[in-house]
Amino acid sequence: MTVTEAPRIVTSRLAYDDSHTLERYLATGGYEALRKALTMTPEGVQAEVETAGILGRGGAGFPAGIKWKTTMALPRPHYLVINGDESEPATFKDHMLLERDPHQVIEGALITAYATQCDQIFLYVRGEFALGQERMQAALNEAYAHGAVGRDIFGSGFSVDAVVHPGAGAYICGEETALLESLEGKRGFPRIKVPPKIIPATVGVYSEPTVVNNVETMSNLPWIVNNGGAAFAAMGAENSKGTRMFAVSGHVKKPGIHEVEMVKTTFRDLIYAPVYGGGIQGGLELKAFIPGGASSPWFGPQHLDLPLGQDEVAQSQGVLPGGGGSMLGSGSIVVMNESACPVRAAWRLARFFARESCGQCTPCREGTGWLDRIMFRIESGSGRMEDLDLLLDVSDNIAPGLAFPYPMTTICFLGPSSPMPICSALQMFRDDFLVHIKDGACPYG
Amino acid sequence: MSRLAAEFLTRARDTIAVYPGKRSALIPLLHLAQEQDGYLTGDAMEHIAELLDLTPAEVMGTASFYDMLFTEKVGRWLVSVCTNIACLLNGGYELLDHAEKKLGVRPGVTSHDGRFTLEEVECIARCDEAPCLAVNWRYFGRVSNDGFDQLLVDLESGRLDEQVPPHGTLNRIRRQVGLAAGAPPATVPPGPAEGTPPGYPDAPKPT
Ligand SMILES: Cc1cc2nc3c(=O)[nH]c(=O)nc-3n(C[C@H](O)[C@H](O)[C@H](O)COP(=O)(O)O)c2cc1C
Ligand code: SF4
Numbered sequence: 001m002t003v004t005e006a007p008r009i010v011t012s013r014l015a016y017d018d019s020h021t022l023e024r025y026l027a028t029g030g031y032e033a034l035r036k037a038l039t040m041t042p043e044g045v046q047a048e049v050e051t052a053g054i055l056g057r058g059g060a061g062f063p064a065g066i067k068w069k070t071t072m073a074l075p076r077p078h079y080l081v082i083n084g085d086e087s088e089p090a091t092f093k094d095h096m097l098l099e100r101d102p103h104q105v106i107e108g109a110l111i112t113a114y115a116t117q118c119d120q121i122f123l124y125v126r127g128e129f130a131l132g133q134e135r136m137q138a139a140l141n142e143a144y145a146h147g148a149v150g151r152d153i154f155g156s157g158f159s160v161d162a163v164v165h166p167g168a169g170a171y172i173c174g175e176e177t178a179l180l181e182s183l184e185g186k187r188g189f190p191r192i193k194v195p196p197k198i199i200p201a202t203v204g205v206y207s208e209p210t211v212v213n214n215v216e217t218m219s220n221l222p223w224i225v226n227n228g229g230a231a232f233a234a235m236g237a238e239n240s241k242g243t244r245m246f247a248v249s250g251h252v253k254k255p256g257i258h259e260v261e262m263v264k265t266t267f268r269d270l271i272y273a274p275v276y277g278g279g280i281q282g283g284l285e286l287k288a289f290i291p292g293g294a295s296s297p298w299f300g301p302q303h304l305d306l307p308l309g310q311d312e313v314a315q316s317q318g319v320l321p322g323g324g325g326s327m328l329g330s331g332s333i334v335v336m337n338e339s340a341c342p343v344r345a346a347w348r349l350a351r352f353f354a355r356e357s358c359g360q361c362t363p364c365r366e367g368t369g370w371l372d373r374i375m376f377r378i379e380s381g382s383g384r385m386e387d388l389d390l391l392l393d394v395s396d397n398i399a400p401g402l403a404f405p406y407p408m409t410t411i412c413f414l415g416p417s418s419p420m421p422i423c424s425a426l427q428m429f430r431d432d433f434l435v436h437i438k439d440g441a442c443p444y445g
Numbered sequence: 446m447s448r449l450a451a452e453f454l455t456r457a458r459d460t461i462a463v464y465p466g467k468r469s470a471l472i473p474l475l476h477l478a479q480e481q482d483g484y485l486t487g488d489a490m491e492h493i494a495e496l497l498d499l500t501p502a503e504v505m506g507t508a509s510f511y512d513m514l515f516t517e518k519v520g521r522w523l524v525s526v527c528t529n530i531a532c533l534l535n536g537g538y539e540l541l542d543h544a545e546k547k548l549g550v551r552p553g554v555t556s557h558d559g560r561f562t563l564e565e566v567e568c569i570a571r572c573d574e575a576p577c578l579a580v581n582w583r584y585f586g587r588v589s590n591d592g593f594d595q596l597l598v599d600l601e602s603g604r605l606d607e608q609v610p611p612h613g614t615l616n617r618i619r620r621q622v623g624l625a626a627g628a629p630p631a632t633v634p635p636g637p638a639e640g641t642p643p644g645y646p647d648a649p650k651p652t
């Protein structure tokens with residue numbers, strides 16, 4: 001079991017009860033990185049972040065420093081939107097950062113705003129996070145009073161305003177273009193993207209160039225500026241640098257958030273090490289685990305020794321009928337032990353996607369509903385043998401090829417990711433499906 | 446049915462003022478209306494439309510998209526039980542069953558006395574404390590059946606009034622940004638495409 005020496009970058013303050021206050025933040029080196037960044041050029045800050053090689057922590061995993069360059073090259077105004085909508089099932093890391101270390105998120109956002117020369121920051125916080133919004137607003141008020149936000153920040157001549165913006169309950173608003181629509185007071189319908197010309201970095205909120213970054217991505221920046229991009233890049237390996245927060249839940253003895261060094265740590269470490277997940281609940285064996293949030297293809301015990309790296313997981317030998325691996329996605333690992341019914345688990349995720357589909361694209365709107373209904377009838381004992389092929393057929397219409405990565409058939413990735421749990425479960429636990437259908441009941445009770 | 450009362454109107458105007466584009470204030474304003482009446486009344490939505498230069502249909506169009514916004518009356522306490530994957534694996538459905546029996550309603554329904562509305566919700570990001578639920582979006586983790594019964598007692602007795610305020614997730618949020626409490630900006634943020642004036646009430650005009 002490996003537990004590396006890597007420092008805690010984003011979770012360093014969480015041990016303190018008052019970690020959300022300005023007083024604690026300043027006592028632990030807070031806002032020093034912003035002061036330092038303001039003495040550098042915006043390009044210098046960007047270069048440091050590019051050297052760090054930090055990948056976005058929201059799910060897509062695009063290098064932050066490189067994404068910024070597109071916006072920097074365009075005329076102002078520029079906007080910065082922090083994505084704190086976190087609604088991916090079993091993902092709860094941003095929730096913790098927003099509630100427990102709001103100043104770190106704000107400082108990261110200010111560093112980004114300076115590097116990309118943004119005129120306004122929107123801190124979009126999921127509507128359900130009542131306390132998260134309160135903590136963020138309180139921290140922002142403190143930061144204004146401290147001179148860290150607003151006019152002429154710390155006497156540097158750089159000015160930017162920030163506002164905490166609440167969502168109102170819609171998973172799809174985590175998708176960056178739906179988030180921008182929501183921020184403009186509209187329904188959360190994802191926009192059609194045409195890379196590289198039409199993406200938020202070029203045409204974002206109010207049709208202006210907009211940088212969208214995740215809460216955890218932002219929380220890494222103060223450390224990167226303080227310690228240098230090279231120090232960050234010295235941790236991890238290959239394309240996955242630094243440390244990352246993983247949310248471990250389900251049938252583990254100690255569910256929770258753990259910040260670990262990327263690549264040098266494996267799924268096995270995270271699930272079994274006493275300081276992390278602590279092993280499987282109930283003295284049972286591991287049946288399967290979801291490596292990166294509801295949208296990712298499942299893994300089995302044979303994948304436990306895979307390193308926690310973006311490419312390592314993507315290029316692994318996964319379980320899908322069409323081949324391919326899986327993804328680290330939002331960094332959330334759901335563990336199922338032998339007592340878990342894989343049909344029920346896959347059905348519940350199918351229902352999630354059916355409920356959350358925004359309805360703009362036919363394969364997603366119709367397909368997710370059908371998958372939900374077919375899975376429900378199998379789980380509740382009314383399934384038919386033909387349903388198994390029907391599931392694959394419907395899935396193949398949403399995500400042709402049933403492989404990972406999936407091709408894009410819809411406006412956003414919600415559609416093609418929706419069949420992943422079902423296809424994984426069907427491939428790994430076909431017998432369980434058969435028993436449900438033959439016995440007309442769920443064998444797990 | 447009611448329009449926004451004076452206190453809420455002031456907060457609404459303050460909110461509009463912090464956005465470069467007026468319509469961006471729509472969702473926060475809907476939260477305010479819900480805080481005032483417990484749900485979105487037709488009058489409040491019309492009032493919001495007037496404040497933002499929108500049609501009532503545009504306001505309704507946005508409101509109807511989001512799960513947290515209700516256009517029909519809900520109970521004093523909105524009990525939202527999570528049954529998504531991590532909770533499912535740790536007894537989320539058993540908790541929901543118990544809640545249904547205890548409150549005598551199915552998910553999506555308000556109890557006869559109008560006090561409780563039960564909801565089955567998607568992951569609320571407290572998976573480490575599964576099974577969990579929220580009451581008016583204040584979170585409770587590792588809820589056992591007995592714990593649920595005790596929670597109802599505590600809510601009804603008023604013991605949790607401090608921890609679980611009435612509807613509206615913004616009820617403790619006061620933005621000082623750019624308003625009287627903060628320093629007025631020397632330059633206004635650049636105007637948005639929608640052509641609304643940038644909105645700090647006492648900001649000096651750019652020269
Ligand atoms: C359906 C869907 C939901 C998403 N939800 C979130 C989310 O809740 N939080 C988040 O940061 N990114 C989410 N994303 C990813 C965002 O679109 C975007 O890639 C990310 O916010 C960019 O920030 P990053 O580069 O710092 O990761 C979602 C994407 C999709 C397709
Ligand atoms: S894929 Fe689904 S969620 Fe995404 S835009 Fe299309 S219908 Fe909406």
Ligand code: FES
Nearest residue numbers: 527532568571572
């Ligand atoms: S699955 Fe219930 S809170 Fe995340």
